[in-house]
Amino acid sequence: MQYGICNLSIVPLREFPQDSSEMISQILYGEHFKVLEKRKKWSRIRLAFDTYEGWVDNKQYIEITKEDYASLNELKPEYSLDLVEVIQSENQLLTLVMGSSVHSSKYLNHNYDGKSISGKLGKSGLVETALNYLNAPYLWGGKTPFGIDCSGLTQMVYKVNGHALLRDASQQATQGDALSFIEESEPGDLAFFDNDEGNITHVGIIMKDNYIIHAHGKVRIDRLDHTGIYNSERRTHTHKLRVIKKII
Numbered sequence: 001m002q003y004g005i006c007n008l009s010i011v012p013l014r015e016f017p018q019d020s021s022e023m024i025s026q027i028l029y030g031e032h033f034k035v036l037e038k039r040k041k042w043s044r045i046r047l048a049f050d051t052y053e054g055w056v057d058n059k060q061y062i063e064i065t066k067e068d069y070a071s072l073n074e075l076k077p078e079y080s081l082d083l084v085e086v087i088q089s090e091n092q093l094l095t096l097v098m099g100s101s102v103h104s105s106k107y108l109n110h111n112y113d114g115k116s117i118s119g120k121l122g123k124s125g126l127v128e129t130a131l132n133y134l135n136a137p138y139l140w141g142g143k144t145p146f147g148i149d150c151s152g153l154t155q156m157v158y159k160v161n162g163h164a165l166l167r168d169a170s171q172q173a174t175q176g177d178a179l180s181f182i183e184e185s186e187p188g189d190l191a192f193f194d195n196d197e198g199n200i201t202h203v204g205i206i207m208k209d210n211y212i213i214h215a216h217g218k219v220r221i222d223r224l225d226h227t228g229i230y231n232s233e234r235r236t237h238t239h240k241l242r243v244i245k246k247i248i
Helices: 066-074 123-131 150-160
Strands: 002-005 010-014 023-028 032-038 042-047 053-057 062-064 078-080 084-089 092-097 116-118 177-179 190-194 200-206 211-216 218-224 228-231 236-246
Touching: 002 042, 002 066, 023 053, 032 066, 062 066, 123 150, 123 200, 123 211, 150 200, 150 211, 200 236, 211 228, 211 236
Parallel strands: none
Antiparallel strands: 002 032, 002 062, 010 023, 010 053, 032 042, 042 053, 078 116, 084 092, 177 236, 190 200, 190 236, 200 211, 211 218, 218 228, 228 236
């Protein structure tokens, strides 16, 4: 088996091995992974952080050894905390976004002077982190301030604060402990919403006073009640509440 690390700012992870395929997620600078299958132009990978799988262009990562992959797994993560920061890597400038891995290694030789964060933090900072993404446009598969989806938002917010969430909303709904009522929730807990078929398709982060921050068209703040998310601009509920989960 081969291994790799992302040496570019933001790399698309695609469902199939072709440029026109749907982007299902993104790989940020410093993320490492296993290479499950390698073809002439594409590799199917499994990310170390959340075990998410997809296809990446072979030109958009560098190979690392099995030993270095294992060492990275043991390393205490350090993530960029600025929404956008510029680093110097091999005498070239590279733009990083919040949540990128900025620890130095023999594969990523860079000079990072921005804000960073490491270790597990309490849930008190989750909402504050989420507010950094406010008004970021919705992008299916996105994980950055330039475009993000609902589960990308929750995953990145928890990641920066030292907690691992799975990638998709339906996967995240399997984590944590269910709460019976909204009144039991605290800021930072997750609310999940389902469609008419009963499948969980949306997630947001609960704020105080029955508000929620979530990605729907853009990262926005709406009201949350026992029915679901109420959009005051449209004067209607846009999402049907399924379950509230306490992750930390």
